[in-house]
Amino acid sequence: MNYILIAIGAIIALYAKNTVNQNQYILIGGIMILMIGIYRISKNIPSRHQEDEHIDDKKE
Template sequence: MKNFLYTVLLFVVGIYAIYEQSKSEPNKFIMFGALAIFMVGLYRISNKIPSKQDKENTEDEQ
């Protein structure tokens, strides 16, 4: 459930950042904030996905 909320937040922030960028004078603080939220959300989601190398290492040990 938490990953779903992060995914929704990432889409909303991404769409808003694209909308803000399309303006003639985009607000740099809003763009920076959207980028920061996007990067933190992407980091949290990517931490939940197991690596292929970890899976291969555990199979080799057994």
């Protein structure tokens, strides 16, 4: 689902950027959809600091 949001947002943003009469609202909407997809993916990736804590606990 997240990758679909990223793809749709990128397509909409590129479409709005390439038209002769550039519609700013469509461009902003496409960028927002793109950013929502990126945020949802990054939310599931653990931070590097959390991984380091788990490795240090295993060493002791």
